[in-house]
Amino acid sequence: MTKMIKLRSALGVLEILSVLCISLAAAAAYTPVDNYLISCGSSVDTPVGRRLFVADDSGTVVLTSPGSAAVKASPSAVFGFDDADAAMYQSARVFTAPSSYSFRIRDPGRHFVRLHFFPFVYRGYDLATASFKVSTQDAVLIDGFAPAARSNVTPVCEEFLLHVARDTLVVTFVPLAGRLAFVNAVEVVSVPDNLVGTAASSQSMSNSIGQQLNPAVMPLQTVYRVNVGGLTVAADNDTLWREWTSDQPFLVGPAVTQDVAYSRTLNYLPGQATVEDAPAIVYATGRELIIMSNLTDDGMKQMAWQLDVERSASYLIRFHFCDIVSNVPGLLHMNAYVDSSNAFQELDLSAIGHGKLAFPYYTDFVLATSAPSGKLAVYVGSSSRNITTPAAILNGLEIMRILTTAGSVVVIDPTAPGPKKKNLAVVLGSVFGSFAFVSIAAALVIAMRKKEEKKELPTPTTSQPSTAWMPLLGRISFRSPGPSAVGSGSTSFTIDTNTPGGASATPSMATSSSQSYRFPFAALQDATSNFDEGLVIGEGGFGKVYAGVLQDDTKVAVKRANPESRQGAREFRTEIEMLSGLRHRHLVSLIGYCDEHEEMILLYEYMEHGSLRSHLYGGRAATALSWAQRLEACVGAARGLLYLHTATAKPVIHRDVKSSNILLDDGLTAKVADFGLSKAGPDIDETHVSTAVKGSFGYVDPEYVRTRKLTAKSDVYSFGVVLLEALCARPVVDPRLPKPMVNLVEWGLHWQGRDGLEKIIDRSIAGTVRPAALMKYGETVVRCLADRGADRPAMEDVVWSLQFVTRLQEVDGLDVSDVSSLNMVHQLTPPSHARQRSAGESETGRGDVDEEDSVADDYADASMRGIFWQMVNVHGR
Known part of the structure; x- marks a missing residue:
């Protein structure tokens, strides 16, 4: 019987040719307004089937890539691919830093965004080790893409259907965990616009959360697009360049089915499916359920397909139907189920078509939450108890995951697109004319300035810097090493005593000054054993960090810029300028810098216990912090941020607050580090600073992302994320976890x-956290993570709240309502010596003080106004 069914179901050659002709004739029906086909990393345009992918540096799109490389696969890497795939995947653009493609949108509305990936090895780049995130301005498309995690290394196309309401679509690639990102084609x-949303069954509903x-x-x-009962459909045979796979790999169950085909013209009806919804070949082929006599197994009464999906996610399932098996209307009545949910019952296609047959039709079903097993089952069968022939048919199946959360977009x-070609001559003429004028003027100014310098300036006695902008130059004089110099070839130096804080001959004295000093490269080579890889203690966006020992046995952390890093001279300068004017017990001290030989190197005080992150979930299980130590570290970091926000006329906004930028010294004192992205905040009469979004994925203030308006409250949001990390001891984003737990x-x-x-x-700390302390801690976290910056507390209030949490944790029986008790609150106010010292500083103008008397410890931590506000507004917190 099975052989008879196979023979009867085989498609004739004429039928296949007829259906293909129908499909090919319809494939040219739709012409998209926006049609960007980008061959990434290629220097030439690449034909793929009947389409042409243009090089990503051709000017068709804007490529913003502070750190990228064009790579090409070897012929052996794409051996065995068909011609189209080989052309598509033979080149790639690799990103070592967050980068983007920008597309001008002329037709706002629904767009397909397809990202093509194929990992290969090119010189020092192994694309299989990539791990990255992809987002637009409005949604995270891919979070934690890792080709190495896939069972087989094959080309992958990730397809998304987005509603684009902007005039520009920016697709951003963000490398994760110090790895790289890549893409072969976009x-x-x-x-x-009516491709989704016209079916009544795709109505709004709620999922499990x-x-x-x-x-x-x-x-x-798109997760699956299946041509049920038919052959694979290539992109060239679809009006929207979609690929359809055969349903054979997914077909399960004991039911008897046969492939069917229709060689006549399909009846497209007004208001029903069109060639844009699915190509004609999908509707002209299908799988029919065959009902055998004397059925004893209910499973034989319905066709079944099983597909792997993400656990506990939401899906749109689209059923494509075309009754190509009935001879008269009214015979075909069907039921369908998705897992245990009823998708539809008593579906009569002929009634929908008012007696017509062979017309394309689709219906949608929304599955709010998929099964925890990660398996999705689809069933289609006859709805009648008295089984008739034909029993059931299905022509196509689409399964699309609904991206229910935007996540933290990056x-x-x-950069702005270049001038149009038709204006090129005018533009070039203007440019060259302006350049000639500016060059002549600049030459005259330089000549006059040199003449004045010869007359007025003495000959410098200090080494010349390699960059003109460096602050504090001329304060260090270099001399050749004497007999007592430590280390062969090392260079000794002295600090000019005519500069503030410069009365010492050792570089370690820089730590007791608010200034930073320029170190010779040879001294840093000596301190780090020529930058021995065995001394690497960390690595970030700027470069590697080495443990070093100066000639006077001072331990330092030496951060050396990576030439290929996304961070460079701007971050280098920002770090020096910020830390040269800031000093606080809870800020990592900058000891000096080096800019010789095109190097960019920063020296910091050595932090014995590394980052807070490493003690939470970074591989230091043996040195996990207790709850009290975590609280103390959070309070210290909050104090450091408060100092940044209040110490100068303009607040200093860190912009990269995260657990890996909070370091612990030998006494576990927390200090805020890494000021490369820091920025001066708004003037007193302004509310914000408008600037490009920068920061670390998962920590960036969502309001800042949406509006590009940066305020000190952006640091408050990021610090709220750190507070959650300290409590839960897990990464901010972990794609390995079930979906609700990822973020x-x-x-x-x-x-x-x-x-x-x-x-x-x-x-490890669950049994030690007092309920009252946890309640106040949770309230603080929620306020810090408010969606609007105006609803978040100032950092002074965060400091106060965390100190209150500490008291609730330490004092047995203390409750949140005890906040009004002056016996407790007085311990949170600055001591009298701090207030007196502040007054004394304003009179004497002193900048150098002993560590014990530092304003950092207390005075900068508290605002009496903030404390009073919280005392009288207990319920508001």
């Missing part, structure tokens, strides 16, 4: 909103 193609699901307006990711600002902020706020924060506390 497609951005506009599609009809209460999110409203409306596929008509939400980002979608946007890299593109720590969403996960933490979810449980805090249910008064269940204790359920996600780090197990």
Whole structure:
């Protein structure tokens, strides 16, 4: 019987040719307004099938890539690929820093965004080791893409259907965990806006965590697109360049089915499916359920397909139907189920078509939450108890994941597109004319300035800097090493005693001054054994950090810029300028810098115990911090941030607050580090600074991302994320976890909103956290993570709240309502000597003080106004 069915179901050659002709004739029907086909990393345009992918540096799109490289696969890497795939995947653009492609959108609305990936090895780049995130301005498309995690290294196309309302679409690639990102090709193609949302069954509903699901307006990711009962359909045979796979790999169950085909013209009806919804070949082929006599197994009464999906995610399932098996209307009545949910019942296609047959039709079903098993089952069968023939048919199946959360999007600002070609001559003429005029003027100014310098300036006695902008130059004089010099070839130096704080012959004295000093490169080579890789204690966006020992046995951390880093001279200068004028017990001290031989090197005080992150979940389980130590570290870091926000006329906004930038010294005192992204805040009569978004993924203030308006409250948000890290001891984003747990902020706020924060506390400290302290701590976290900056507390209030949490943790029986007790609050106010010292400083103008008397310890920590406000507004906190 099975052989008879196979023979009867085989498609004739004429039928296949007929269907293909129908499909090819319709494939040219739609012309997209936006049709960007980008061959990434290629220097020439690349034909792929009937389409042409242009080089990414051709000017068609704007490529913003502070750190990228064009790479090419060897012929052996793409051996065995068909011609189209070989052309698509033979080149790639590799990113070592966050980078973006920017597309001008002429037709706002629905667009397909397709990202093509194929990992290969090119010189020093192994694309299989990549780990990265991809986002647009409005949604995270891919979070934690890792080709190495896949079972087989094959080309991958990730397809998304987005509603683009902006005039520019920016697709940003962000390397994760110090790895790289890459992409072989990018497609951005506009599609009809009614491609999703016209079916009544795709109505808005809620998933298991209460999110409203409306596929008509939400980002979608294609998971499966199946030509049921037919052959694989290539992109060239689809009006929207979609690929359709055969359903054979997914077909399960005991039911008897046969492939069917239709060689006549399909009946496209007004208001029903079109060639844009699915190509004609999908509707002209299908799988029919065959009902055998004397059925005893209910499983034989319905066709079944099983597909792997992400656990507990939300999906849009689209069923494509075309009754190509009935001879008369009214015979075909079908039911369909998705897992245990009823997708539809008693579906009568002929009734929908008013007696017509062979017309394309689709219906959508929203699955709010998939099974925890990661398996999705689809069933289609007859709805009638008295089984008739034909029993059931299915022509196509699409499964699209609904991206229910935008996550923390990252946007890299593109540079402005260049002038149009038709104005090139005019532009070039203006440029060259202006350049000639400016050159003549500059030459005259330089000549006059040199003449004045010869007359007025003495001959310098100090070494010349390699960059003109460096501050504090002329304060160090170099001399050849004497007999007592330590280390062969090392250079000794002295600090000019005519400069502030310069009365010492050793570089370690720089730590007791608010200034930073320029070190010779040879001294740093000596301190780090010529930058021995065995001395590397960390690595970040700027470069590697080495443990070093100066000639006077002072331990230092030496951060050396990586020439290929996304951070460079701007961050180098910012770090020096910021830390040269700031000093606080809870800020890492800058000892000096070096800019010789085109190097950019920074020297800091050595932090014995590394980063807070490393003690939470960074591989230092043996040195895990107690709850009290974590609280103390958070209070210290908050004090350091408060000092940044209040010590100068303009607040200093750190912009990269995260657990890896909070370091611990030998006494576990927390200090804020890494000021390369720091920026001066707004003037007193302004509310914000408008600037490009910078920061670390997972920590960046979402309001800052949306508006590009930077305030001190952006640091407060990032610090709120750190507070959650300290409590839960897990990464901010962990794609290995089940979907609701991936984002720590969403996960933490979810449980805090249910008064269940204790359920996600780090197990190693869970038994030591007092309920009252946890309650106040959770309230502080929620306020820091408010979506609007105006709703977040100032850092002075955060310091106060954390000190209060510490008291609630230390004092047995103390409750949140005891905040009004002056016996407790007086311990949080600055001591009298700090206030007196501040007054004395303003009179004497002293800048150098002993560590014990530092304003950093107390006075900069508290605002009496803030403390009073919290004393009388207990319920407001």
